[in-house]
Amino acid sequence: MIRLTLVMTLAAVLAACGGNGRPTVGGFFNQQEVPLDNFTAEQIFGRGEFELDNNNPGEAAYYFSEIERLYPYSDWARRALIMQAFSYHRDKDYPNSRSAAQRFIDFYPDDDDAAYAQYLLALSYYDQIDEVGRDQGLTFQALQALREVIERYPDSEYAKSSILKFDLAFDHLAGKEMEIGRYYLKRGRYTAAINRFRVVVEDFQTTTHTPEALHRLVESYLSLGLAAEAQTAAAILGYNYQASEWYQDSFNLLAGNGLEPGPFSDGWLRQIYRQMIKGRWI
Numbered sequence: 001m002i003r004l005t006l007v008m009t010l011a012a013v014l015a016a017c018g019g020n021g022r023p024t025v026g027g028f029f030n031q032q033e034v035p036l037d038n039f040t041a042e043q044i045f046g047r048g049e050f051e052l053d054n055n056n057p058g059e060a061a062y063y064f065s066e067i068e069r070l071y072p073y074s075d076w077a078r079r080a081l082i083m084q085a086f087s088y089h090r091d092k093d094y095p096n097s098r099s100a101a102q103r104f105i106d107f108y109p110d111d112d113d114a115a116y117a118q119y120l121l122a123l124s125y126y127d128q129i130d131e132v133g134r135d136q137g138l139t140f141q142a143l144q145a146l147r148e149v150i151e152r153y154p155d156s157e158y159a160k161s162s163i164l165k166f167d168l169a170f171d172h173l174a175g176k177e178m179e180i181g182r183y184y185l186k187r188g189r190y191t192a193a194i195n196r197f198r199v200v201v202e203d204f205q206t207t208t209h210t211p212e213a214l215h216r217l218v219e220s221y222l223s224l225g226l227a228a229e230a231q232t233a234a235a236i237l238g239y240n241y242q243a244s245e246w247y248q249d250s251f252n253l254l255a256g257n258g259l260e261p262g263p264f265s266d267g268w269l270r271q272i273y274r275q276m277i278k279g280r281w282i
Contacts, residue, residue, distance in 0.1 A: 042076060150163055
C-alpha cells in the first residue's frame with residue numbers, strides 16, 4: 001500500500017508538471033511548447049508570480065512584459081507593468097526597471113501604484129551608489145528622483161523612506177568632497193583643500209561631515225598663515241559642535257599657536273558666522 005501511494009503521488013506531480021518536470025500555467029504546458037498567446041493574461045501573470053516566488057526575477061519580468069505586449073489595454077497590463085518594474089529591479093537590471101517604472105508613471109499618473117513606480121525609479125539610481133571614491137553622477141540622479149517622490153507623493157508610504165535615503169545620498173556627496181579635500185590637504189595643496197571643505201560647510205551643512213570640514217579648514221588656514229580665518233572656522237565649530245572631538249582638536253591646534261576661537265575673519269566664514277548667530281545656519 002505504501003509503494004502504491006508513492007507511485008500515485010509521483011504520477012500526480014508529473015501530471016501537474018506537464019509530464020516534463022516543468023511547471024504549467026493554468027493547466028497548460030509552458031511557453032516553449034505552447035505559444036504564450038494561447039494563454040490568458042491572468043494565466044501569464046500567474047506564471048510571472050511563480051517565477052518571482054522561485055527567485056527567477058528575470059524570467060518573471062519576461063512574462064510580465066509579454067502581458068503588456070499581448071494585452072496592452074487590459075487591467076492586467078497595468079498590473080503587469082508595475083510588476084515588471086519590480087522584477088527588473090530585483091534582478092538588478094536597473095535600466096529596464098527604470099524604463100518600466102517611467103512608462104507606468106506616464107500611462108497611469110493617477111494610479112495608486114504611481115507613487116511606488118516613482119519610488120522604484122529612484123531606487124534604480126540609489127541602489128547603484130557605490131563607495132565614495134567613484135563618480136557621483138548616480139548620486140545626483142538618485143537625489144533628484146527621491147525628491148520627486150517626496151514632493152509629488154508626500155502622504156505616500158514611500159515618502160518617509162525616500163527622505164531617509166535622500167539624507168544618506170546627500171551625506172554621500174559630502175563624503176566625496178571630504179575625500180578630495182583630505183587628499184589635497186595631505187599633499188600640501190591647501191587652497192585646493194579649502195575649496196573642497198568650503199563646499200561641505202556651505203552646501204552640505206546638515207550632513208555628518210560638517211564638523212570635520214570645519215576642523216580641516218582650521219588646519220588648512222593655519223598652514224597658510226591665515227590665523228583670522230582659522231579662528232573663525234573654530235568659532236563656528238565650537239558654536240555648533242563644542243562637544244565633538246573635532247572642536248577639541250581645533251581648540252588645541254589654535255592654543256598651540258597662541259590663538260583662540262573667534263569671529264575675526266572678514267571673508268566668507270564671517271558671513272557664515274553671522275548667519276549662524278542669527279539662527280539661519282544649521
